[in-house]
Every structure is written in C-alpha cells, then in structure tokens.
Amino acid sequence: MLVLNGPNLNLLGTREPGVYGALTLAELEARCRAHGAALGLQVECFQSNHEGTLIEQIHAWGLAHRSGQALGVVFNPGAYTHTSIALHDAIKGVEPLPVIEVHLSNVHAREAFRHHSWIAPVAAGSIIGLGPDGYLLALEALARRAGLRSN
Numbered sequence: 001m002l003v004l005n006g007p008n009l010n011l012l013g014t015r016e017p018g019v020y021g022a023l024t025l026a027e028l029e030a031r032c033r034a035h036g037a038a039l040g041l042q043v044e045c046f047q048s049n050h051e052g053t054l055i056e057q058i059h060a061w062g063l064a065h066r067s068g069q070a071l072g073v074v075f076n077p078g079a080y081t082h083t084s085i086a087l088h089d090a091i092k093g094v095e096p097l098p099v100i101e102v103h104l105s106n107v108h109a110r111e112a113f114r115h116h117s118w119i120a121p122v123a124a125g126s127i128i129g130l131g132p133d134g135y136l137l138a139l140e141a142l143a144r145r146a147g148l149r150s151n
C-alpha cells in the first residue's frame with residue numbers, strides 16, 4: 001500500500017500546528033509503516049509538491065494493482081484536492097485501484113474554498129478531520145477491502 005502526501009505536507013510539524021498538529025511527516029509515515037506491519041502489510045510512503053509527480057505515482061500504483069502487486073493508496077492531496085481535475089482524472093484512469101482520500105483537518109469547518117474536493121467523487125471513500133488517525137483508519141479500510149482483515 002502507498003501513503004501518498006501532496007503539497008506542503010513535507011512541512012508538517014512546523015506548518016500551522018494549531019490546524020495540522022505537531023507530528024512531522026517522518027513521524028506520520030513511521031506510524032503508517034508500523035500500523036501496516038501490524039496488519040501484515042508493507043506500506044510505502046511518498047510525498048511530492050508537484051502535481052505531475054503525484055499523477056505518475058498514481059499511474060504506477062494503478063499498474064501494480066492491475067498485476068496484483070498493490071492493494072491501494074491512502075492519499076492526502078493537500079491543496080490539489082480543491083483544484084486538480086488532473087488528479088481526479090488520474091485516479092479515474094487507473095480504476096479499480098482503491099484510493100482513500102484523507103485530510104488531517106476538517107476541511108468543512110474551514111474556508112469555503114476547501115469545501116469542494118475533486119478527489120472525493122473518484123475516491124473509494126474520504127476520511128476527514130481525524131488527524132493522523134485518518135491515515136491509520138484508511139490503511140485498515142484498504143486491508144479490509146482486500147479481504148486481509150475481517151474484524
């Protein structure tokens with residue numbers, strides 16, 4: 001499984017800690033890897049500030065899923081959530097790769113421009129506002145979808 005983080009999430013820990021918390025990206029990724037290991041799954045992590053690089057990751061994981069080598073992607077697209085039809089199309093283009101959209105903050109309780117997501121209509125589901133726990137819950141949901149966990 002892939003944990004994919006988009007723009008500015010490399011700044012976690014120092015970026016608006018009142019909104020995003022004090023955990024760094026490296027700590028968040030370590031938590032995801034440990035949680036994956038507890039589920040018996042290998043978790044890879046990747047972050048990019050570039051839309052095209054994120055698209056290429058989704059394409060690569062779509063191919064890996066098609067050949068039975070990947071279960072799915074946990075994706076926090078950052079601000080691209082609200083702007084990127086290209087990411088929407090990338091996820092749509094690699095169906096049935098399951099992509100779960102995650103946001104640390106409750107975007108619906110914030111500025112109006114954060115209320116719309118181009119990712120939500122093509123995501124398997126969205127987990128919003130639960131902080132780092134959202135990533136862990138998304139990993140569990142992917143494991144369950146793949147039939148690796150039943151309770």
Ligand code: DQA
Nearest residue numbers: 008076078079103104105114
């Ligand atoms: C975010 C919410 C987005 O609106 C914002 O642009 C981010 C982070 C979140 O995790 O809460 O960069 O995706």
